[in-house]
Amino acid sequence: MAHPSGLDRLTSHAPDREEPLAGGNVAESVVRSGSTVRKPWTPATPFVHAFLRHLHAKGVAGVSAVLGRDEQGRQVLEFVPGQQGESAPPMTLAELRRLGAMVRAIHDASADFVPPPGARWDVAIPPDGADLVCHQDLAPWNLIRDGDTWTFIDWDASAPGTRLWDLAYLAQTFAPLVAGGDPEADAPRLRAVVDGYDLDAAGRAALPDKLVVRTRAMYDLLADGFRTGAKPWARLWAEGHGVHWGGAADYLAAHLPVWRSALR
Template identity: 50%
Template sequence: MGSEGEVPLGGRVTAGVVRVGDTVRRPVGPWSDAVDGVLRHLERVGFRGAPRLLGRDERNRQVLEYVPGELGSPAGTYPDAELRQIGAFLADFHRAVAGYVAPEGAVWNRVIPPDRDELLCHHDVAPWNLVRSPRGWVLIDWDTAAPGSRLWELAYAAQTMAGLGPGRPADRAAERLALVVDGYGLDDADRPALARMLGRRARAMYDLLRDGAARGEQPWARIWTEDGSHWRTTADHLDQHVDLWTRALTR
């Protein structure tokens, strides 16, 4: 198929991603075979929160189901009830991949090294990748899927979904953080560690953008220009309020 009928997707999507009818076509990378395996696993176990893999097209692009719906609310604007739902959705995903064993030699697109390898993670569970669809929440853009940890993934998801940043009242942000974590059902023993990890995870994003921009790599150079200072101030803010986050999560 040529470019006729291809509609570029707006927003912060990977360059070259287009919609063709009821499908999405993505350029492949060294990690695409590993991502294909993850998506096949999720379909086999009945997890409906990811697009179905439909194979490759004549240009060797990854072909995925197009999921109708709307991208989630901007960070910090989700209603309280949805924050609980998102936490529960993330827990469902982690249960779905708990038994997944990647093939030996699988290549992953690890843009940010996690704290440890525990289970397969999406690594960008954020409003710009979460679709409200007729079948419920659906995560898109799986290119950075790779082994990671529950706390590493939950820290990033909770921070972006709840809107934990210096521009919002910290007490209210702490309440919203607790809604995501309660929805997830995180064990009490892990909650203080999550509170401490919030700033570390945000700073890892800052480091990725800073270093990628220094090397002239896209999309990191563009995002660094747009959001680099946001991630630095957010990481500082999260570190400064660890006690507040801890109290909210262990009340």
């Protein structure tokens, strides 16, 4: 049965030769077909697509386009060419400020999005609130850079959250703020993201502690997956991701005065 909103209507997109795409940790069977990406349709997909269409309608840059659903029932998205953030050189301070401004524009455009009735979301980590729909995974592995064009991909985890929750993850992953870092070198990078976002004084005061909580939440997700065998978290734990996130959370907690001073 079609969704009453028409969000899951079938769109004709006959696939070309399909090429598996690497790099995803959660979605299975992600392929490129010509100028499109095909990936599994989930109960949350109609609502994620509605969100992306809302952002496009508002002219927000950096959002991959939704093209519908193919004959195999898969979601069809724009293929975005370029270099994945993880393989690109570390961002300069100017680039980190641009990144913060980019996400501020996404959040501002999201603020008046009203999810369709019965909205369902795929939430792995419960956020700290539900003020607006957020990407929830704004990290280097989900940013494609093609010259001056930057595009965030993999919006499947989009769900209600808060600006600070999304911003904390963005800053932690892009600065990056990880075990073995140099706090004095990392603090200006954190500030660059926050300055670009133009975060207010209350947000700057709250963000350092939020960085710790948001990063620790990733560790807890993986640790719970290891204990229960839940996929893909158990596999990611076995691959060492738990060590990464736990170390990052400890590093952030150990240097809270530095982050607070940088953002003051």
